[in-house]
Amino acid sequence: xxxxxxxxxxxxxxxxxxxxxxxxxxxxxxFLLLVxxxxxxxxxxxxxxxxxLPILGIPASLAFGFGAVYMICAVGVYV
Amino acid sequence: MRxxxxxxxxxxxxxxxxxxxxxxxxxxxxxxLLASTFKPPQVFKNANLxxxxxxxxxxxxxxxxxxxxNIDSKPQSEYYLPFESSLLSRVGGLEVKDKKAASKDSFKVxxxxxxxxxxxxxxxxxxxxxxxxxxxxxxxxxxxxxSALSPVPAQISQSDEQYLQYTFSAxxxxxxxxxxxKTKVKLPSSDVPDYxxxxxxxxxxxxxxxxxxxxxxxxxxxxNIPSGAEELVSVRYEFTKPLTHASxxxxxxxxxxxxxxxxxxxxxxxxxxxxxxxxxxxxxEWQKSSYMNPASSALKELxxxxxxxxxxxxxxxxxxxxxxxxxxxxxxxxxxxxxPRYPIFGxxxxxxxxxxxxxxxxxxxxxxxxxxYVLNVPFLEGPRQPEGIEYSRVNxxxxxxxxxxxxxxxxxxxxxxxTTSLHKTFLDTLGRTTxxxxxxxxxxxxxxxxxxxxxxxxxxxxxxxxxxxxxxxFAVFAATWVVGSLDTSIGKKKTV
Numbered sequence: 001x002x003x004x005x006x007x008x009x010x011x012x013x014x015x016x017x018x019x020x021x022x023x024x025x026x027x028x029x030x031f032l033l034l035v036x037x038x039x040x041x042x043x044x045x046x047x048x049x050x051x052x053l054p055i056l057g058i059p060a061s062l063a064f065g066f067g068a069v070y071m072i073c074a075v076g077v078y079v
Numbered sequence: 080m081r082x083x084x085x086x087x088x089x090x091x092x093x094x095x096x097x098x099x100x101x102x103x104x105x106x107x108x109x110x111x112l113l114a115s116t117f118k119p120p121q122v123f124k125n126a127n128l129x130x131x132x133x134x135x136x137x138x139x140x141x142x143x144x145x146x147x148x149n150i151d152s153k154p155q156s157e158y159y160l161p162f163e164s165s166l167l168s169r170v171g172g173l174e175v176k177d178k179k180a181a182s183k184d185s186f187k188v189x190x191x192x193x194x195x196x197x198x199x200x201x202x203x204x205x206x207x208x209x210x211x212x213x214x215x216x217x218x219x220x221x222x223x224x225x226s227a228l229s230p231v232p233a234q235i236s237q238s239d240e241q242y243l244q245y246t247f248s249a250x251x252x253x254x255x256x257x258x259x260x261k262t263k264v265k266l267p268s269s270d271v272p273d274y275x276x277x278x279x280x281x282x283x284x285x286x287x288x289x290x291x292x293x294x295x296x297x298x299x300x301x302x303n304i305p306s307g308a309e310e311l312v313s314v315r316y317e318f319t320k321p322l323t324h325a326s327x328x329x330x331x332x333x334x335x336x337x338x339x340x341x342x343x344x345x346x347x348x349x350x351x352x353x354x355x356x357x358x359x360x361x362x363x364e365w366q367k368s369s370y371m372n373p374a375s376s377a378l379k380e381l382x383x384x385x386x387x388x389x390x391x392x393x394x395x396x397x398x399x400x401x402x403x404x405x406x407x408x409x410x411x412x413x414x415x416x417x418x419p420r421y422p423i424f425g426x427x428x429x430x431x432x433x434x435x436x437x438x439x440x441x442x443x444x445x446x447x448x449x450x451x452y453v454l455n456v457p458f459l460e461g462p463r464q465p466e467g468i469e470y471s472r473v474n475x476x477x478x479x480x481x482x483x484x485x486x487x488x489x490x491x492x493x494x495x496x497x498t499t500s501l502h503k504t505f506l507d508t509l510g511r512t513t514x515x516x517x518x519x520x521x522x523x524x525x526x527x528x529x530x531x532x533x534x535x536x537x538x539x540x541x542x543x544x545x546x547x548x549x550x551x552x553f554a555v556f557a558a559t560w561v562v563g564s565l566d567t568s569i570g571k572k573k574t575v
């Protein structure tokens with residue numbers, strides 16, 4: 001019984017996994033993205049037009065999507 | 080007549096289904112059934128055998144060093160090790176190595192047995208290279224036996240010393256004839272009030288057994304013991320420590336790529352198998368003696384060493400947070416000191432959960448070949464106690480990120496089951512890929528055995544969570560726009 005997976009582990013010793021946003025900055029990034037989403041959403045709410053839907057809605061949705069993921073990680077629910 | 084019995088057995092099988100209560104006290108072992116006329120072929124003999132039983136801990140640890148010799152005319156590679164069926168279900172962590180090449184991997188071992196009515200079952204040891212005729216090889220067989228020690232007397236007072244009895248065969252059970260053998264018993268102290276004496280005629284050197292040397296008892300040497308021979312003996316010795324037994328340990332390891340975190344959670348169902356209390360528990364007596372810290376049969380504290388870098392530990396039970404715990408982070412090792420809500424005396428139970436986080440970068444590496452990852456975690460952590468702890472069942476779940484595929488794993492811990500399934504939790508749409516591994520009859524010596532898991536995780540799968548939330552949010556915006564642009568006014572439409 002050899003240990004091929006242990007060799008795989010040893011071979012990858014130079015590339016430990018690093019997340020895009022570290023644990024220390026998850027709250028900042030998540031908070032900024034959520035504020036952005038809130039502001040863009042607010043502007044859209046004041047001026048609901050078809051053209052504003054992609055111009056404000058898409059960036060606001062993206063900011064909310066990523067912001068929500070980072071915020072839930074920042075409060076300790078690591079998804 | 081036969082059809083009637085068949086019919087009744089069908090009814091019995093169906094009724095047991097209807098009253099579906101899973102009895103996990105009998106471990107689920109996978110095994111190969113042999114015909115009831117099976118007898119291991121007498122192709123080996125044990126030239127010399129030394130068995131050492133170590134009773135230092137709360138479970139017996141057996142080490143059998145045996146020189147086996149092929150007495151057949153053909154090369155042989157299958158060595159059978161017999162156990163009584165009731166004993167076999169409590170034997171754990173059986174490993175066989177070549178004594179002369181101990182650093183090499185252990186041999187392949189599997190359980191084989193007769194039909195359910197037979198009282199003898201076998202471990203089948205596959206030698207990696209067949210042994211030539213007249214060839215010899217030294218095997219080192221190690222295993223532990225769970226729930227094997229019985230307190231005698233079964234009831235003691237709160238501050239009494241506890242005595243345990245262990246019954247075993249002075250002749251090592253073997254499927255082959257043994258030329259020369261000896262059984263050594265290492266006891267935790269020299270306080271051994273009772274033990275079985277064997278007559279001098281049995282001994283090869285005509286000495287009365289056991290021969291005592293400090294806290295070590297030796298039975299034998301015995302010459303020319305035929306296969307299957309047993310000579311039951313008992314020792315009763317002082318062991319005023321808890322017999323900590325975990326009926327189930329559930330251990331979850333959750334990997335989060337987004338959070339760069341690995342979360343561990345362990346749920347224990349503990350029981351002390353030691354002597355029960357004769358009278359009621361006296362808190363006053365307990366508190367008075369606690370300053371002197373005497374040896375006690377009660378479980379007072381569990382010390383759980385964690386790997387360095389452990390963060391955010393918690394210790395809760397059915398009631399809630401247990402505040403009597405300490406966490407000492409350190410550079411080499413972090414130590415979690417847990418005090419249960421009450422001292423756990425013999426027959427008492429306590430279930431609780433502990434959990435902690437750690438940075439994922441210490442456990443996960445990215446492979447150079449595309450989007451694959453390799454995870455290296457300890458299979459078992461748990462308390463490190465001087466008296467040890469035994470686990471009759473360990474269910475380990477490795478919860479990988481959602482969308483991970485091609486999961487492969489490797490561990491040196493003997494497993495009985497492994498499955499891959501989906502586990503749904505926060506912000507999941509499909510569910511996370513989960514590797515479930517089951518092992519039975521483990522002891523704390525299996526701490527820090529590695530479990531290595533590799534999986535593929537494409538970056539598109541990683542974006543599933545934010546994209547799902549994004550789409551949901553965009554749907555809200557679109558709905559707002561649609562609802563806002565509806566004209567719900569009464570009367571004619573105004574034309575401005």
